[in-house]
Amino acid sequence: MITLVHASDVHFGKPHDPRAAEAFVRAAAEADAHAIVVSGDFTQRAKVREYRDAAGFLDRLPDVPVVVTPGNHDVPLYRVFERLLTPFRNYRAFISDDLDTVTRITGCTLVSLNTAAPRTAIVNGRLSPRQIEFARHAFAEGPESDLRVVVAHHPLAPPPDYAGGAPMPNARRHVAAFERMGVDVVLGGHLHRAYIGNSLDVLPRDDERHPVVIVQSGTTSSSRGRAREKLRCSFNVLRVDASTIEVAHHHYDRGDDAFRPTSLHVFPRRPKDQLPLEAAELTLEALGGTA
Numbered sequence: 001m002i003t004l005v006h007a008s009d010v011h012f013g014k015p016h017d018p019r020a021a022e023a024f025v026r027a028a029a030e031a032d033a034h035a036i037v038v039s040g041d042f043t044q045r046a047k048v049r050e051y052r053d054a055a056g057f058l059d060r061l062p063d064v065p066v067v068v069t070p071g072n073h074d075v076p077l078y079r080v081f082e083r084l085l086t087p088f089r090n091y092r093a094f095i096s097d098d099l100d101t102v103t104r105i106t107g108c109t110l111v112s113l114n115t116a117a118p119r120t121a122i123v124n125g126r127l128s129p130r131q132i133e134f135a136r137h138a139f140a141e142g143p144e145s146d147l148r149v150v151v152a153h154h155p156l157a158p159p160p161d162y163a164g165g166a167p168m169p170n171a172r173r174h175v176a177a178f179e180r181m182g183v184d185v186v187l188g189g190h191l192h193r194a195y196i197g198n199s200l201d202v203l204p205r206d207d208e209r210h211p212v213v214i215v216q217s218g219t220t221s222s223s224r225g226r227a228r229e230k231l232r233c234s235f236n237v238l239r240v241d242a243s244t245i246e247v248a249h250h251h252y253d254r255g256d257d258a259f260r261p262t263s264l265h266v267f268p269r270r271p272k273d274q275l276p277l278e279a280a281e282l283t284l285e286a287l288g289g290t291a
Helices: 018-031 048-059 080-085 089-094 129-141 171-181 277-286
Strands: 002-007 035-038 066-068 101-105 108-112 147-151 185-188 195-198 213-216 234-240 244-253 258-268
Touching (some): 018 244, 018 258, 035 108, 108 129, 129 171, 213 244
Parallel strands (some): 002 035, 108 147, 185 213
Antiparallel strands (some): 002 234, 244 258
């Protein structure tokens, strides 16, 4: 069993909710996770003091690998010259020097891709062909049986009610590429409300591809929850075994000062003996056949 805790949009700064943040730190410890994911928007305005507080928050999390990625709020919006010339300066100083990363734990490969594009697409984000190749190479280097997880701040699928939740440009193309790589799960944020579904919600059915589970976290510790999660804080716990991917969505109960599970979503996992489509094509090519 692999357990992942997934938070997002903690927004240190004016909208940050410190009680929810500390409740999340306690919940993360209780989850006994193998890794923790925080999928962007550590700050509200990318200020040094906000980053310093965000770094302290990360230091209080359990001593397991923590996978991070920048969000659009992690680059300066109004400090235009800084946004154009050194947009990730404070993120690199306080959170992570690397923007695209690979984290390997037993039975799982997590690839974090920076979708914040401060010069071209600051709101909806963007992925480049180079980043898609980075992910493809990272997964190819790991065991085929690994749980394959992509972390990206901006969404690859709209929420069910489509309220204020446009996916990033070329999202369908990226989802199709991740299907072909045999990606099992994409984790993200940005929407400030949860969405838990899979790529069958956004791509036509293709029996040759196994669908990717898409999991968006709401804002874990701020007052900026939207739509059905207005003013609410949330995060997810994923528990994965050989056959299923289980996602438990948690909301913060301010009366009890604790996060409580509010829904459970279960998806079939790609069978271990089912090669990713691209790997199958490579195998056929090596044997002199065609896919």
